[in-house]
Amino acid sequence: MAVIELAALPVIETDALVVGAGPTGLMAGLVLARRGVDVLVIDAKSGPTRESRALAVQARTVEIYDQLGLAEDMLAEAFEARSVQVGNSAAGVVAGLADAQGAATRYPGIHVFEQSRNEELLGEALAARAPVRWNTRLIAILDDGSEPGAQDGPAHAEALAEGPEGLVRIRARWCIGADGAGSAVRHAMGVGFQGVTDHATFYVADLRGVRGVPEETIAIRIGGGSLALLFPMGPGGHARIISMAPGPEVGQDEALAAARSELGITCADVDWFSTYRVHHRVASAFRKGQLFLAGDAAHVHSPVGGQGMNTGLQDAHNLANHLADIALGIAAPAAADAYEAERRPVAKRLVSVTDRLFGLVAGRSRGTARLRRLIAPLAGFAAPRVLASRLGSHVAGLLGQYRIRYGAADRAAVGGADRAVGLRLPEVGANAEALRRLSWQVHTYGAHVDHCDLPTAVDGPLDFGADPQGRLSAERAYLVRPDGFVAASLPVEDGAIGAGALRVALAANDLIPA
Incomplete structure (x- = not known):
């Protein structure tokens, strides 16, 4: 086995190394670059994501896109969901989500804009300043900056990466792990990822020709043995279904047959189908030395409420601005402590709430099934009335993520x-x-x-x-x-x-x- 002489490897110096070029990593890189901070974004993939994964963009995220000059382009391509229909059939009453949010934000409702398109939007904006280095894999963190270094000046992190031209050392003032639930940066930090993996199997499918779902409406269908969310993706019954599978292993035909019989959901064609398990986990720390975690590297949870991608984007926006303040000499290094103090409580609350909701709607026991049957007609009756109330305005603000409050130490x-x-x-x-x-x-x-x-x-x-x-x-x-x-x-x-x-x-x- 060949011995690697680290001292002989080429070294790249940068202010910030971002590992992962999904939405979270691209947002971190773009904000840092926009504020004049030298940043390097790397990803082991050969290019941007093509699969359609997360798709809900909440009001606060659109506000951030507006701050970055990207909202107009995003809204021109997004499909807007202004209402919610809750019940167990197409006859459910439609509740006005956009109406509940309208007085508080210029971008009410949920904007359906797939993860791949978010990455394209952010990636194109970043490319003019700091293009992503694709096919570049993080091998190891050589120094996390948690121990005082021999050099004078600010602490640094150092990473070993492998790209098309071979091994390279990257020396950065900070390293941001935005590399997903299996984060190599988190493993290098040695922090826990506490939580649970639910035993239920879920499936996701992009459908064409769906019937019985009103335009511009997110439908929540509740049955005794199943639950489904349908997100509108375009006109003509183009929608995505996220639903409980009827068993631990399920194929496309079986899943859609259950959706038809249990929930009354029919479609003409299927573009894509996949199954997965739901995880509820939060990293025990979002920072160690000069290493930080954001997005799925820091927290994962159920798709209830369409919060995941938005939370990661807002992690990145928050962290990148704190680091830019330090890099530009506006704030002292202690300002970086605010990131974990502000964003980890947000992640913990989100995981806790979605975990409880998930347990209520996805449980397999007979008692939970009976509760779902009871809830379905009541939820359909109550949803429009709740959203029209003061409580509904508060809930709509939490869903839109513009009611997040950061506490101060004093x-x-x-x-x-x-x-x-x-x-x-x-x-x-x-x-x-x-x-x-x-x-x-x-x-x-x-x-x-x-x-x-x-x-x-x-x-x-x-x-x-x-x-x-x-x-x-x-x-x-x-x-x-x-x-x-x-x-x-x-x-x-x-x-x-x-x-x-x-x-x-x-x-x-x-x-x-x-």
């Missing part, structure tokens, strides 16, 4: 009594255009500010006029992060932002003062 330091703190900034006036700068900003919404001693890296104060919905106070100034979340609420008195309050808020967010 809420008093950032004006946490203001309910806007920790939430994504609502759209008012032209503030969406300002957020496309991907910079730290101070906003006001009717408050007059003559002077504010801001660090040079913080834009503002920018006034967008009073918030007609009253979510943002006309007597406060808001410190807004590059990812669009409100980092602090600051008092405005006599045309000035309190210097002491500003100093405390900057320190709480690890920002480096001017």
Whole structure:
């Protein structure tokens, strides 16, 4: 066996190494590149994904695409699902999901845009700045940066990879593992991936000529022995079904026969069929040294609610902005700690909720089957009424992922009594255009500010006029992060932002003062 002399291998230096060029890795690479950070994205595959896997794009993800200038292209190709139909037949009442979200986001409803098309959209945007290195496989992490190095300056991670031209060492300030549920980066970190694998078998199929499902509607069919979700993918009955299989092993004909007899779902043709098991797992840590996990490498769960791809994209958006702040000298290295503190609780809540829902709808016991039969007519009756209520608006916001709140270690330091703190900034006036700068900003919404001693890296104060919905106070100034979340609420008195309050808020967010 040949001995590899590591010192003799070529070395690539970069700020960030991203392992995996799925939606999560591409989002991380694009945000870093857009903010002027040197990034290298590698993937063992020969090219982008062609299979149609995840397909639901939630409202918050479209808002992020808008910030990156990609929403218009995405919406031009997406198929919009504005409603939900719950029940056990085509006669179920349609509930208005878009209506429940409409006042809170410019992109209500669920946008059906397959994973492969998300990858194409993000990949083309990234290619102009940092093209993906395909056919390049991570071999090992040589140094995770968790121990102090001999070199001066920031800690680094070092990886060994194999590409078309042979072995290469990659030395990066950070390494992001976006390489899926079997993540090599996670294995190198040595962190656990706690959770369970459900014994039930599910199948997924892309169908043509489906009958009995209203246009632009996600249908949830509930039977005693089965449950199915149908996502519209285009006109003429083009839909995807995700359903429990009638047994542990199932073929296409048996599965679709059960869907027809149990749930009343028929189709003319099948484009694609596959079976799988559902996993509910969360990594015990999202960071070790200079290594980070995002997307499926950090958490996996059931497809209930169409949350998976969106959560990974938002992991990447969050992490890349924290790392860019550090790389650009805007924030101290401690700012990287915020990623795990903010995103791991999101993943844990998501896995917990989807696990409980999955247990309710997918259990094989006779009791669960009887419960499903009872729930079906009640759910069809209740769904439109719930979505039209205040509770429905809250649930719709969680589904759309725009109601996620990030907590601060010291809420008093950032004006946490203001309910806007920790939430994504609502759209008012032209503030969406300002957020496309991907910079730290101070906003006001009717408050007059003559002077504010801001660090040079913080834009503002920018006034967008009073918030007609009253979510943002006309007597406060808001410190807004590059990812669009409100980092602090600051008092405005006599045309000035309190210097002491500003100093405390900057320190709480690890920002480096001017």
